[in-house]
Structures are given as structure tokens and as C-alpha cells.
Amino acid sequence: MGSRDGILEPGTYFMRGNDACVEGALIAGCRFFGGYPITPSNEISALMARKLPLIGGVFIQFEDEIASIMGVIGAANAGVKSMTATSGPGFSLMQEAIGLAYMIETPIVIVNVQRGGPSTGLPTQVGQGDFLQTHYGSHGDYMTIVYLPNSPQEMFDMIIKAFNAAWTYRVPTILLSDQMVGHMIERVVIPSLEDILVVDRVKPDVDPEKYLPFDSKYLVPPMAVAGEGYRVHLTGLAHDERGYPTTNPETVSKQYERMAEKIRRNEDRIIEWEEYLTHDAELIIVAFGITSRSALKAVKDARRLGYRVGLFRLKTGWPFPWKPLTRLAEQGCRFLVVEINAGQVVRIVREYIPNELVYHLPWHPGSVPPPEIILKKIREVFNG
């Protein structure tokens, strides 16, 4: 395999979240990074710029985030695992291209290290206001896969999962982190390479004349890339199995349906969540990212005070783990959603759980709701 100078040896490290994300991406096979400077994601591009050329990869700092994500989509269509990293304003600029990646079924990975929004907002402070944007930011109906790390270790683990999901399902995949997780320095264990699952592109196994880039007989068609002789035509226009533009309603809906089904039917394989003391809980806190760490402390404190409280931590945002959540609801508990925004995850929870059972603790960006505040809310819920 040759030089591995850029790839970190297995071991236990004390590492910043954003750096752990780079180490994981390189192990997952990322060999192209396109990005534009933005706080608080900058450590990612800095480390990528240093490491990628050491392992034969290419780093480009583009003129803006639109160019960055387009470069990433281009590189992926040459068959190379590619990613970008950004934060709120840059993520907003990328939205149109995310729709393109979905439409031409190009596997790309986007890291959004969230800061406080809207607009320039709080560039150096934490926020969780981009949760809905990861699924609804681009125009039209589309799907993404979204991972929600809450530690540097998960920045490492989940960027690998993000690459695997992107290349398994040919869909834009997002690692939705935040300023605190990105900048936090903690223990990160890097396993040996043999113990890490890395998924690669499924290549076409038919002759170019027989190849259909969007063959309906597959949920996820094998992917030909530029220069392989398949002579693909890919377009952001609605298209048929050949990739040719069409407005035929039947053809168009068949393709739209397949693109949605490839995620829906694999939902159980993709979703991830974590439960803590939910088995006997009367109230379950729902949280993700940095907020879940504060919530965990609040749960422990509440337990000491005799409140039967548990934690349901979202590890994927999309697909949303609604099945395990509704299973918990069957045990007759109530839910308290805590998030650093005015109410995004809570909307989704309320899609599946009756409104009167769902409480909400919204929080403005700039800080993490402290455990004491969450505990106070828990007491309010219990004491009416």
C-alpha cells in the first residue's frame, strides 16, 4: 500500500474533535478536500491541507463554499472519496449543491461544525440551529443521512460511518457537529485498520453499452465514474434510467421513489441512538450533540433526587430514530426535548409522540443549557 505517513497509527490519543474528524476521514479513504475558511471548522481544513498531499490526496481551498462543495461533487464523480467542512453561513451557501448531489446520487460528506445563527450570529460560540436545515435546506424533497457526534471519539467514529453511508447509498451525508464538540480535546482511541469497516464504491459489472446510471432494478445502482469508459450523462434535471432529462410523470416519479426508498428501506440499518436509564423512566430527555452531555449530568442528578429520568440520545438525526422513540412511549413515559435552538428536534418528536407528552427546553445559541437548568425543568415536569 506504500506510504502511510499521513495516517495515524492505532493507539490512544488526546485529541481535538475537529482533528479526530480528519484522522477518521483519511482512514475512511477521503482523498479530496475542498473548503473555505470559516469558524469554528478551521482546524479541519488546516490538518487536511497538511496531511492530504502526504498520502496522494488533493486539498483545495476554494473561493467560496459553493465552489468547495461543487469541487467535492466533481471529485466524487471521478471516483474519489471527498468531503468538505464548514459552519452555518457556509452550509447555507452549499444547499443548492446538496440537492444536486442527491439528484445525481453522488456520495459526498459534509461536516457542519455548528455555531450560533442566524446570519453571522455567534461565530465562535455553540449552536444547534442547523438540525432541520440538514434535511430541508435545499429546495425540493430530498433525503440525507445525518450523524450527530457528541465527543471527539465520535467525530472520529462517525466521519467513517458518514463516508460508509454516503458510498453505500450514494447520498449526501452530513456530520452535524458543533463548536464545543469540534474544539473539545478528549481521549480518542484509534483502532487498528483491520478493525475499521470501510465501504468502497460498487462499480458497474456490465458493458458500457448496457450500463444504466439510474437502473431501476437496483435501489442503489452501481456507480460509474468519469474516465472509465461508461460515458455517463448526469444531470440535475429530473431524468430517466439513462440519466437523460425527461418530464414524463411516470418515469420521473419512479426515479424519485427509488431515491427516497433507498434510504427508507434501509432506515433500520442506518439509524443510531443511545439510551441511558430509560427502562423505568417516567421522563426521558431527548437530546443530541453537546446538549446530550449536559442532559446526562442532569439525568444522574435527578436520579439521585429520586426522579425516574432517562436519556434518549440521537446519534443519527436523519433518518430520525422514531421507532425506538415510539417504543419507549409505549411504556407510558413523557419526553423532554433539550436543544440549542427555538424548537427543531421537538417538532419531529411531536410527529410521533402525542403533544401533551412532549415538553421542551429551548435554548438560545451561545452556551449549552447547564445541567441545573435542565434539572429545574425536570422538577417542573414532575411537580406540575
Next chain:
Amino acid sequence: MSREILITPSIDEIKSLMRVERLPHIWCPSCGIGIVAKAYVEAVLRSSIPLDKHVIVSGIGCSSRMPGYIKLDGYHVIHGRAIPFSVGLKSVNPELEVTIFAGDGDLITIGGNHFIHSIRRNDDINVIMINNYIYGMTGGQYGGTTPPGSRTLTSPYGHLEHNFNMPLLAATLGAPYVARWTVLHYRQIVDTLLEMFNVDGFAFLEVISPCIVYTDMNRMESIEFMRDLRRRVVIDNDADLSDLSISMDPDTRIVVGKFVNRESESFQTRYYRLIKKLGGDLDG
């Protein structure tokens, strides 16, 4: 170094590289884009680069429909962003010969920022801008190349803004190869494209083309537009590039030619030399 074929390919050879099943095309009668498409197909067939390594990329607009009719790897992406997509493709696979076809609105109006930075970086791509002075597909709005005074859907009293002088802009930014032709110059376009394939860096060609949307709004027949082009065109490879602005005034010249062809090293060449120097493993 190049082993180009000198003879013009037969119509069957041209057709072999077309997605004939997609015809008829969407272009209007009297549109010039098809001429450029044929010139590109001829250049590709004559080039020494294997067909499978030619890639065609476009954004949105009439010109950007070209990859849909040509049987090469083709990517029809979003408006104004063909350049960065191509930079990604080319940067990870330097064997690819990436050619962009764009309209003026797509390339220099919405996509202007990518144009200037890609030339500054000197990406190894070929960029052909088909300039019809207008947004044809959306019904005839003005753009960054619309000559002052032109009537368009959004400048009904005559256009008040100045237009880009594209060869001057590209040359000033440092593009190693800059040319301009009109659709009357089929052979010159083919020759220019063959030269562009050999440039290690940003090769730029502007092709002036009639658009019935533009000519209708400016009360002329397409054929008049073509006659006017023929009358006004002057081939001058050594022209002072600041004289290349396009005016509505029928008494002014439209200067065409191969203006710049200089030694160049692309960003991609420099980057791969860096990888080699660092001992980077390309298969790593």
C-alpha cells in the same frame, strides 16, 4: 507531442459520438450552439487523447445542454458552477481532459467568481463560453456580456450597464490561452480546441453566436446578425486586448483571433509535483 488527425471526420464518425437518440435538440432555429457542438466533436475525434478521457461539463442554460447530446462522460450541473465541479474532477484524475461549455450568463455572470479564481489558480481545464449577449433560455434578460444599449426583457429602454471584455479579462488574470471566434469560424474553432487540449492550464475560448431571442428583441433577423458579424469581424492575433469590447454600433469592429498562447504550468501539475516531493502515494 500530439498526434492529431488532420482530416475532417465523416458524418458517420461525428454521429458515432452523438447521443442521436436524444435528437431533436432543444436549440432554436438559427441558434449557433450546434455549430460549436459539432466543432467540439470533430476536435475530440481528431485529438490524440482517448475518447474515454474526454469529459464535458456544463452548468445551466442553452449552451449547457451540450453534454446531453455528446456521447462522452458528461455532467450537467447547477447554474454557474461548472468550473468548480470540473476542478474537482480534474484535480483527482489528471488523465481527464475536461472541457466546459457555458453560456455567458452561466460562466461570467452568476459564475464570475469561479472564473476569475480558476484562472488565478490556473486550473487545467478548457472553458468555452458561447456568447449570445443574453439569457436566452429564460426569455431574454440582460447579463454580464450584454452590449450597452441592447434591448432585453429586463432592459426594455436599452441596457445601461457595460459588458465584460472577456478576452481582456481572461488575459489580465493570467490565462495561458485565450481566443475568440464567431460561429462563422468553424475551422478556427476546431483548430483552437485542438490547441486548448494541449495547454497545461486554463484555456479560454469565447465564441460569439446568434440568439433569436436577442435578435428579435433588437429588431433584426438572425441572418442580418450573421452578415453583420461577417462585415465587422477582423482577425488580429496581435490585437490590443483593450480594443476587444463588443458594441452595438454597427461601425465598430469585432476583433477575433488567438490572442494568448503562453508557457504555463497548471495548479494540478504543481500539486502533483508537491505530492511526489512529499513522497505521497497516489494509490494511498
